[in-house]
Amino acid sequence: MGIGMSNAMRWPDGFIAVDWGTTNRRAYLLDADGRQGAEFEDGQGVLAVPAGGFPAAVAEIRARLGDKPLMMAGMIGSNRGWVEAPYVGCPAGIAELASALAWPAENVAIVPGVSFAEGHRADVMRGEEVQLLGALAAGLIPSDCLVCHPGTHNKWAALAGGRIVSFRTIMTGELFNLLSEHSILSDLLEGEAEAGEAFAAGVEAGLSGAGLPAELFAVRARVLLGQAPRGDAPSFTSGLLIGADVAIGLRDKSERDVIVMGRPELTRFYAAAIAQAGRQPIELDGERSFIAGCARIAELL
């Protein structure tokens, strides 16, 4: 384990940036100026790596992309990952992240996650912080803004003065998966959701705050009573969950523009719901922001 000296080094020959999540990892080769070269994505998320297997998993990344330093973020820094990189509390900017890297091996850095605690509110993120602050570093978003970051666990983050000042996680994606795979609605949720009329009706029900756990059962009842076609259920349910999510995310927020950052197949649903709530969504691909964030942290080493 090489600690200490690493913290003052720079990486003139480039490095590999890794977004290492629970079920997937994405790795990008970057040159000294942050320009992207080769990349790959696979299913070797932290849960797929056996105990003690991270040095070998990292060696495999280097075998594919080159023998370079690594800058990693995401669940790799959690208690299920390689080493735990303690959370940095809000307000957190890119400098706070850079000064709190964990170094599980020489030339291998793990970016810490960010936490938020206020009264009885508590929240954590790992991985999204690099995208949020990377987008800022790349000039893609302003230093004061509201960002929605869809995923299994959607994050609503408020940035002020170039730092993450507060955020809230909403379990929308996970709830949809639970309902699709294990619930009384499973047989109705087999198809693909589409951002059309049934989705918009779901968003309306979700935004209204009428009550998510009641509206969910009504999805089934409406089909049983012939009030809605079966085929609408995936889109309506997706809209319902995302609408309830957006209602929480926009509560007490006055921003007209809302950045929606992530994978395009998710951001378009959230963008539609945010527009339906009367705000202006601005979609942004999270991958480019992740690379920009890692490059900026490497500059600060």
Place this chain on the structure above:
Amino acid sequence: MGIGMSNAMRWPDGFIAVDWGTTNRRAYLLDADGRQGAEFEDGQGVLAVPAGGFPAAVAEIRARLGDKPLMMAGMIGSNRGWVEAPYVGCPAGIAELASALAWPAENVAIVPGVSFAEGHRADVMRGEEVQLLGALAAGLIPSDCLVCHPGTHNKWAALAGGRIVSFRTIMTGELFNLLSEHSILSDLLEGEAEAGEAFAAGVEAGLSGAGLPAELFAVRARVLLGQAPRGDAPSFTSGLLIGADVAIGLRDKSERDVIVMGRPELTRFYAAAIAQAGRQPIELDGERSFIAGCARIAELL
């Protein structure tokens, strides 16, 4: 299949009442005056009965309790049961149920479920209607009241003039099960919930309407950040879901007294949450009401 004549008969030698659900069934031998004799409960819910297996499953009940007519309610009358007994729409009283029985075999009646549709609201119940209207027939509840009926799918039912006029189903029990068994919260939800301080804190968060899918993730974040003990998670989460449920159930309802009907191990949690919401819960065992409902329907044959 004996249909027709059965509809005009009476059962002077008593009968067997069966509450036949998705995963369980309970059968009670009743004499001509509705007094209860032998009974049993087992795991032969409708999902455990193979296609075409209901005549044999009914023969087994008679072998255990006597060769008597049967009055059955619950999922046995659904599209996953023996024959589908079409829903009776609200407003539905005991007479409406009695006049819409399905008769899959001679001396075997299935009580229909009840449906509610208004605007885009839609809801269905199967089994609870016998308990609700049975409690009324037995003089256990007034003809105008608000009833909360906890279970996998909690029902909030409004009775007026002795009939069910509207109701709303909330997936609270199923959501708790999904979260316990398959979610990121699973490891935190292994213990038993208790109706103490952590439960009350959850109820408060649920009643506040702050946003269920956000509060759920906070359960994990609070433990990760050391803000709440792991052991509180089952009670807090149970309180959160039940609080959100009670907030929906009491919305636009002015009743001071709220009947809470069902199994005591569930009604006590709801009673605590309803009291916390400033109403007066009145707990009632659903089993006695079910028997009273079947007896009343048999009188109306």
